[in-house]
Amino acid sequence: AQSVSQHNHHVILSEAASLELGCNYSYGGTVNLFWYVQYPGQHLQLLLKYFSGDPLVKGIKGFEAEFIKSKFSFNLRKPSVQWSDTAEYFCAVKGIYGGSQGNLIFGKGTKLSVKP
Amino acid sequence: EAEVAQSPRYKITEKSQAVAFWCDPISGHATLYWYRQILGQGPELLVQFQDESVVDDSQLPKDRFSAERLKGVDSTLKIQPAELGDSAMYLCASSYLTGTLGANVLTFGAGSRLTVL
Numbered sequence: 001a002q003s004v005s006q007h008n009h010h011v012i013l014s015e016a017a018s019l020e021l022g023c024n025y026s027y028g029g030t031v032n033l034f035w036y037v038q039y040p041g042q043h044l045q046l047l048l049k050y051f052s053g054d055p056l057v058k059g060i061k062g063f064e065a066e067f068i069k070s071k072f073s074f075n076l077r078k079p080s081v082q083w084s085d086t087a088e089y090f091c092a093v094k095g096i097y098g099g100s101q102g103n104l105i106f107g108k109g110t111k112l113s114v115k116p
Numbered sequence: 117e118a119e120v121a122q123s124p125r126y127k128i129t130e131k132s133q134a135v136a137f138w139c140d141p142i143s144g145h146a147t148l149y150w151y152r153q154i155l156g157q158g159p160e161l162l163v164q165f166q167d168e169s170v171v172d173d174s175q176l177p178k179d180r181f182s183a184e185r186l187k188g189v190d191s192t193l194k195i196q197p198a199e200l201g202d203s204a205m206y207l208c209a210s211s212y213l214t215g216t217l218g219a220n221v222l223t224f225g226a227g228s229r230l231t232v233l
Contacts, residue, residue, distance in 0.1 A: 004158070032220045044159070044207070044224040051220065090158050094220060103172065104149075104222060106158030 023091030120225035141210030
């Protein structure tokens, strides 16, 4: 069965620090990859997605992620975090099996706290 | 911007009682999902509908949970009887028809937080 691992449960950074959140998945075939963000008191929102093509994808609010197929990874990055980036971040994977799609599988999430 | 509507936002109930959650997906989204998110975990799929048909309910505890989407639009998730371990956030999401590129992007509602005492 597919699984998604997020390495850090809670990350604490100061404003302007760089961010990298790890995500690894366990499916060897074609995948669609996502990062969702959940700000305090708000619903899950799509941050960015990868379907195919350029493995470096850019999302909203200055976030980007790089798909490295050989490492089964899709790490999220931001060069300089802001206090408003305080949120929980979820990596999610959907396996593509021939012409059909699997379910969207989420990691356990990484809570990011940015100190002003 | 179109949203997935859910109600109630919060529900407190005693164990063995019945609870129900309602979801209205984005107009035009044929696929509807119910997820459960336990505190400290990522969302886990309970059931997926394509129009009014159940596509996947393999993770739905069918002895106490039921879900329906009678007219292929809004949906209800019911728990009867509720147990202490059911305390969680119940999330509804929707997407375009499975098989289309847009089907890969799920839009989530704000969720219904259930506390079972």
